[in-house]
Amino acid sequence: MKPFQIYLIDDDEPVREAIKLLLRTYGMTVETFADPATFLAHVDPKRPGCILADLRMPLISGLQMHERLLERGIGWPTIMITGHGDVNACRRAFKAGILDFLTKPVDEQILMDAIQSAFQTLERVLEKEESRELLRSLTEREREVLDMVCRGWATKEIAVALNVSARTIDAHRANIADKLGTSSVADFVQLTSANAELPIGRNT
Amino acid sequence: MANLDGHLNDMIWRHLPLRNLTVALFVWLVLTVLFAGVSMRIEYQRASEELAATGQTIHRLISQRAAQHDAHLTSLVALIKAAPELPETAIGEVFQSIIQFYPRITAIDLVRLPVEGGSTAVSLISWPNSSLKTDLSPIASAIAGQKQGEVRTYLNPAYPGRYLLGKRATADNPGLAIVVQIDPALLIEGDERPAWAGLRVSLAGETVLDLKAEGPGANDRILTQRHFSKVVDSQSQPFMVDVTRPLALSDILSGTRIGGFALASLAVLLLLLFTWQLKANARKLQQTAEEAERRAHLQEHETRLAHALRVNALGELASGIAHELTQPLTALLSQSQAALRLAASQDPDPALLPEALSANVREAKRAGAMLKRMRDYISKREQSPVLADLNQIVADIAELVRADLEKRQIILILDLATPSPKAVVDPIEMEQVLHNLIRNAADALQDVDMVEKSIRIETSLSESGAIIRVSDTGSGIEADTLPRLFEPFFTTKTDGMGLGLALCASLVERIGGHIDGRNQTSGGAIFTVTLPAVEQYLKAAQ
Structure with a gap:
């Protein structure tokens, strides 16, 4: 698994340092922030990571921070840790798309499991972001042809539907395969459907 | 019990106000004077009526007796006329019997009147037959001049204490006349005239009889004199009868009666006043008792509330502490687990392990300190006011509420004066007051949708005393709520009891302080707790 960055946001310094030390013993790279505002100011979309944040912090709560990240197109998995494991806060967190909700003091094993799960999610998210980038490289006509291919249409059928020659469609398919790096229809289907499911991307 | 009675007595006399007593005395005086007036008026009336009645009686008696005299004379004259020769012996016997029956008739004479020009009357028959016969000469000529049948009264200095009645005999014996001497003092017998009545009988201004009034009051100063005057309806003796009644004060003003009334009315009035006062006192006592009961009830209530509030605050505190302790x-947990991993590691960073352990020590101490604060807060120790550092109190309470405020995303700003203002307070109570104010401020910020939610606690020292201000950036206090802020059981919160601020006020006022709440011009509410500054306290203590 790729070693991802961990962003730890907690207003309590000893807590921050303790968790950072623990994660470091697992060989993880941890970057700590004392408050959400600082993190929001420093976050780099090109350096994806898993977010570990206290739910309750002055001024901007963990949930608000999460929403602001989404607004900026950053959909990295977020784990909330809180001193109060109340049901309402937990429900609101999951509704907002929080990956996991842990209560303090958090046990090493539970934390590591959540982080592992977050890494996997992040990997998928990044893949989807990648596939979206690939799909975005297609022209409009190529996208049209790809959709028809995914629906299981034959080249001739597509040519008739688009009122072009079959040879033109073949040329499009060659270009598509070239751009997406695969000529497998199964891959195409996975790519497009994954893209449709993406939690983010509506703002592209 | 005796003590209680003494107390009651004391109460009564203390509460029987001079004013009431004065009014009662005045009423009594007026009543007595009125009674005396009415009593005098009645007595006067009665005396006048009695006088009139007595006067009438005396007048009637004198009239009757005058008529008797006339009748005697008529019958005596008839006696002379009847016999051709004068029956001297028989006449004498008649005279004798008349005098015997009528003591007021002191003498009867049969007189031979003098002939023309003479002035000597010769008494032919006279009774009483004493040697001291009355010389009738002074009136002899006057009788001689009388008309036949006429009876005339003679008042002559020659007959002191007597009046004489003369009547001439009929034409058969023209030289004869009957003269009757009457003692006017016996016109009215002793018991016919009351002692109080003065009686004067006169004829043509000449006094025939003058009897002075006597009896009780006669020696007193005479206030007034009532008169009864009537002329006796008699040809022969037309006396003027004057009955007088001198009235002294004592006659119409009965000292014993007035005194009796005065005493009785005074007694009744005092009794009334006393009864009324007793009732008023009883009422007052009852009111006092009710007031005391009410106050005791309120105090008990307040104590319970204070406890409830403390418990309530404790609940919040516990939640805050729980958060804080996590x-x-x-x-500790993460660090310890990290330390374990480091210890088990093949190639540990030598600096990391001690660092983790000392961090653990720090954290354990931090948790301990929190617990100590909580213990201090909830401990039931009765703390009397002490000279306390207000900044310290503010800092302590800030530490207690910080977690809760953070949870609510409220910034707590402390603006503390240096040097710290000092005041004589019970720090725990002061913390309660501040805790309430902060909680209210936090509640006010709860529903407000704004970027910066903050509560500011400020200490300062001014001329009016040491001041703690708690302000928030909420929407402020509604205008109609403002005047009722410190009213018990008044609340705008759906689940509030309406006691927080009331308790704050009572806690602050108990130590001579003052609390007020209003809206800031910049928005939000501000509560100001003014406490007597320590200098003022010291000055007051001296």
């Missing part, structure tokens, strides 16, 4: 516990 922080060091989280750090």
